[in-house]
């Protein structure tokens with residue numbers, strides 16, 4: 001018996017990285033999954049986003065757990081696309097019990113040099129996209145008087161970061177949004193919580209801008225990234241954390257184990273906030 005037996009989970013940004021880990025861990029615990037991601041590039045993002053092959057691999061891994069997966073090419077900035085994914089998911093599986101609002105981007109620039117496009121892409125996806133995703137599932141969850149929403153924030157939802165004010169603003173913003181969603185949906189039996197990941201090894205961090213940040217100069221390498229990861233986390237031996245660390249926490253929050261937990265945010269950061277908080 002899995003912790004999510006018979007549930008259906010909708011996961012945004014589900015093609016790779018933490019999204020794939022959420023899909024596979026949810027499936028291992030007995031859930032069918034509905035995945036959405038974009039394949040279009042985003043102007044201000046200079047690392048590649050997910051591909052159709054990434055999504056096909058996530059679907060394959062879910063099906064290998066004997067669970068069903070539906071996948072959609074959809075953008076969390078687009079309410080009608082989100083609404084269509086929710087309608088198609090309900091038509092296929094009969095219900096949606098869980099939303100994991102995970103889709104996000106990460107870019108860097110000093111705030112006074114940041115282009116408006118960079119600011120808007122970030123806040124549209126990492127903040128407004130979460131609101132739109134929750135908006136798409138809320139009426140269904142209210143009608144069923146049950147549901148769980150997990151929002152992926154960041155340790156940057158609790159502290160600043162070097163040259164990414166837009167990301168910090170969005171990740172702080174989703175914690176406030178989480179608290180309001182939790183308050184507004186509590187009378188309907190629907191819970192909402194968020195997670196603050198530390199440094200997680202995914203395609204978002206395994207790219208040149210992150211290698212440079214951890215090296216402290218341009219021309220950083222993968223080894224600089226891993227070396228920097230050791231200083232980031234307090235717990236012994238913890239460099240970059242696996243995406244499954246975040247997915248395990250979401251399984252808990254989405255399960256009956258957390259039936260009395262709503263409106264909270266949980267750092268999963270191997271003690272990073274002890275060093276900086």
Ligand code: NAD
Pocket residue numbers: 012013014015016017018019036037038049050074075076077102103104105106125129152153154155196197198199200201202203204205
């Ligand atoms: P990732 O880049 O591998 O995954 C993000 C996914 O979101 C990608 O598949 C991407 O294509 C998708 N996406 C981006 N814009 C989208 C849009 N408009 N519509 C739909 N999908 C979109 O990185 P990840 O580390 O797995 O990131 C997952 C979440 O975790 C993000 O919200 C990120 O900000 C957050 N986070 C990551 C770290 C880290 O160290 N990797 C730390 C803290 C928080």
